[in-house]
Amino acid sequence: MANASSGRHLSIDELMSASSPTCPVCGSNEDDIIESVKAGCAHCYITFEHILNPHIERMHQLRLPEPPSEFSDLLRDYPSFGDIAVSSRIRLARNLAETPFPGAMTEQQQSSVFEQIGDFLGGIAEGEAFRVIDTVELKVENPFEAASLLERHLISKELFHKSEKCGAAISPDEKVSVMINEEDHLRIQALGEGLALKSCLETVDRLETMLSGHFDFANDEEHGWLTRCPTNLGTGLRASVMLHLPAHTDSGSIHGLTARLAKSGYTIRGFYGEGTKPVGRLYQISNQQTMGLSVRQIVENLNALVLRIITREREIQRALDNNHPGYIDDHVWRAFGLLTNARSISGEEAMQLLSAVRVGVSIGELSVPISTIDNLIHKIQPNTLCFDSGRDLSDVEMNSVRAQVLRRTIKGDIAN
Numbered sequence: 109m110a111n112a113s114s115g116r117h118l119s120i121d122e123l124m125s126a127s128s129p130t131c132p133v134c135g136s137n138e139d140d141i142i143e144s145v146k147a148g149c150a151h152c153y154i155t156f157e158h159i160l161n162p163h164i165e166r167m168h169q170l171r172l173p174e175p176p177s178e179f180s181d182l183l184r185d186y187p188s189f190g191d192i193a194v195s196s197r198i199r200l201a202r203n204l205a206e207t208p209f210p211g212a213m214t215e216q217q218q219s220s221v222f223e224q225i226g227d228f229l230g231g232i233a234e235g236e237a238f239r240v241i242d243t244v245e246l247k248v249e250n251p252f253e254a255a256s257l258l259e260r261h262l263i264s265k266e267l268f269h270k271s272e273k274c275g276a277a278i279s280p281d282e283k284v285s286v287m288i289n290e291e292d293h294l295r296i297q298a299l300g301e302g303l304a305l306k307s308c309l310e311t312v313d314r315l316e317t318m319l320s321g322h323f324d325f326a327n328d329e330e331h332g333w334l335t336r337c338p339t340n341l342g343t344g345l346r347a348s349v350m351l352h353l354p355a356h357t358d359s360g361s362i363h364g365l366t367a368r369l370a371k372s373g374y375t376i377r378g379f380y381g382e383g384t385k386p387v388g389r390l391y392q393i394s395n396q397q398t399m400g401l402s403v404r405q406i407v408e409n410l411n412a413l414v415l416r417i418i419t420r421e422r423e424i425q426r427a428l429d430n431n432h433p434g435y436i437d438d439h440v441w442r443a444f445g446l447l448t449n450a451r452s453i454s455g456e457e458a459m460q461l462l463s464a465v466r467v468g469v470s471i472g473e474l475s476v477p478i479s480t481i482d483n484l485i486h487k488i489q490p491n492t493l494c495f496d497s498g499r500d501l502s503d504v505e506m507n508s509v510r511a512q513v514l515r516r517t518i519k520g521d522i523a524n
């Protein structure tokens with residue numbers, strides 16, 4: 109083809125770049141977008157709308173059913189439902205406008221974003237300042253502490269495995285953490301005990317307002333808050349509740365529940381998120397849809413759904429108890445006996461036994477505080493045990509230390 113102004117012929121490379129747009133901000137090209145189905149920056153949603161929009165439509169076509177009337181408008185915290193709802197979490201994804209997203213940033217941009225956000229959160233005046241952790245450095249200095257942050261859900265698996273400049277700012281009470289340079293520049297998350305979506309929402313909302321007074325976050329009218337992955341567009345919100353569902357699990361009802369949730373736009377996962385098998389009969393239920401509904405509606409819908417599941421769990425539990433009198437009591441007391449006497453317990457067995465003891469507490473058979481059981485779930489994970497012991501433990505030592513932690517914590521400080 110002749111170039112009209114100069115009369116010379118264009119090279120193959122020039123022809124390719126003339127027909128294939130490149131993002132002027134982050135330099136991503138069509139192949140990058142098609143391959144990853146992720147935006148390199150806010151501007152990519154304009155440059156590559158012909159590629160991204162069909163994906164966005166497909167990803168966000170799910171529409172959640174209306175919550176049943178008896179549970180609608182019931183967004184408050186439910187401390188008394190802690191026997192089934194273990195913990196709640198809300199996270200918001202945000203990105204700085206004008207800066208390429210993680211995955212498309214230069215090293216200098218990664219450091220600059222980390223420092224800007226870290227400096228701000230490390231210095232905020234509400235209570236004590238956040239502790240800012242560079243996870244890449246921490247993995248070298250104290251690998252057990254880094255992995256323990258993952259086991260306590262303060263950072264994600266994705267952040268833990270990243271080798272570019274990234275980290276987290278964590279509040280002194282460890283109820284709030286902001287991951288920096290994970291998939292998005294900021295992942296603001298609040299954690300709460302039991303069914304506490306309302307207070308988690310208020311916490312992230314407050315922090316996001318504070319941050320947005322200082323940083324300009326990427327958004328546009330059509331897509332709302334702009335995120336690296338189009339699945340998070342709109343609100344950038346993921347709300348989750350960790351539920352302990354022994355009756356659903358033992359009766360097999362969990363399979364029907366899983367299928368129903370998938371159809372109505374929710375995900376159900378095991379204890380450690382995506383792709384993990386449920387351990388200790390614990391399940392994490394989250395919203396999938398982030399667009400087309402307000403933050404409040406998404407959280408209200410999840411809250412209503414969880415209330416319905418909790419009601420159903422209690423019904424199945426009663427039915428199991430009626431059909432097999434004494435079975436649950438026996439199961440609970442056997443587990444309690446093992447946890448308070450065993451000298452060596454593997455992680456998997458411990459999770460099963462704690463699940464049984466949790467049932468004992470919820471039916472009023474055992475007087476161990478439910479928070480003790482839930483703290484133990486985190487305390488007995490391998491890296492947390494090594495971190496708390498101050499050294500690397502062999503498998504044999506690990507099982508022995510785990511058994512000791514369980515015995516001492518559940519029985520109180522009785523000499524063992």
Ligand SMILES: [Zn+2]
Pocket residue numbers: 131132133134135136147148149150151152
């Ligand atoms: Zn771009």
